[in-house]
Amino acid sequence: MVTGMCCNFLMKIKNNSASSWNLGEPIWSGSLIVTSDDKHCYLNFSSNSQLFLKVKVDTGVVEPVLDSSRYFVVKVEQGEKRAFLGLGFQERSESFDFTASLSDFKK
Secondary structure: OEOOOEEEEEEOOOOOOHHHOOOOOOOEEEEEEEEEOOOOEEEEEEEOOEEEEEEEEOOOOEEEOOOOOOEEEEEEEEOOEEEEEEEEEOOHHHHHHHHHHHHHHHO
16 A cells, blocks of 8 residues: 555654644655565655655554544654654545555454
8 A cells, every 4th residue: 555645743752632743844744655574564654765764563553543534643663762653644535545454454
């Protein structure tokens, strides 16, 4: 699955309310490609064919926000470090496709 355009928003603490994010100032925007192999699913954030971030999807890595169907919280871990990013889609249909792709992998 490839999206047209999505944005990432930096959060100092985990916050499942997109209306409290600074939606006018994303830290990154580009496309999201959801890929998988036999064992894992990955979120590949890229812009102009350059990989920005690759996140392995495990239980609890992606959560929907409480106030919108177009936004999600993504937990990014690297060793002992952990950060939360807001993920937003311009189109509701793209967020639906994203959710469906994650759901298809879980099956």
